Amino acid sequence: MPTALVTGAAGFIGYHVCEQLISNGYDVVGLDAMTDYYEVSLKEARHARLESEKFTFIKGYVEERDLLMGLFETHKFDLVIHLAAQAGVRYSIDNPRSYLESNIGGTFELLEAARAYPPRHMLLASTSSAYGANTVMPYVENVRADHQMSFYAATKKATEAMAHSYAHLYDLPITMFRFFTVYGPWGRPDMALFKFTKAILEGGSIDVYNNGDMSRDFTYIGDLVSALIRLIDVLPERGSAPAGETDSLSPVAPFRVLNIGNSSPTLLMDFISAIELATERKATCNMMPMQAGDVPATWADATLLTQLVGEIPHTKVPEGVAKFVNWYRDYYKC
Structure with a gap:
């Protein structure tokens, strides 16, 4: 059976991705450092649900020298x-070094290991925060994104x-994903x-924040995982024709950047109303002022994603929020 490496396997998105890969027949090696950025018990509970003969767990930091090289070998x-990454816009203001080490150092170690032992396809997480100060929405993958607003971004x-x-340089097929405010059961306590x-x-x-004058393209976790799974077999190919005029496919590498979002921004106050319901x-x-490093709105153009894999589910915010609240009440017995 095919073998997949998932870094950040005990994280919110990583847990759901591992669960689906195992269900699809993959043997999964999950790497996670189990850091205390938020309650470790939640990570342990996710991990416990993955335990099976199809799942091998490795505890360690992605930036640890030679760890990934050994796993790839x-x-x-x-x-x-x-x-795997140090997440969170606001925390990056207080602890930027952890972002340098995990996000940049960890990705370097991953790429070096892949250079030595090339996988068929690499799917790497980025973020909608990469669009930074851009104000023209919805965000399209091939627009310039040069003015990031936080060190995380x-x-x-x-x-x-x-x-x-x-x-x-090494002909590695790589797809980068810019995620848009992912939410759902087993979500992160800092969100x-x-x-x-x-x-x-x-x-x-x-x-x-910003006195409620904010909007986000909230993306339900199940929709995101569905998109990721479908994209496994959509390899970017060097020199191939773009999927459309907005395709971000590189002209010199088997590399593409993709949005994964709900393509429907929700006002923050409407999101709060869904939680109240x-x-x-x-x-x-x-009501608070805007926080440093934050942006007032995000909105994904998912046209390219649809061109590559077809229509994916788009869970409505009230439905997705209700699923999270039901999970939260069950998990915390409240």
């Missing part, structure tokens, strides 16, 4: 899905450039949906 991976944009250079749900159910207040509680909002 041993397993000769057919597929690599790189999701800067490190992810740097990994795109690094990956392109390796794709060009708005988790924080808002927790506060509302506990009778606390929530901090609403699902929890049957009213939120107490603390």
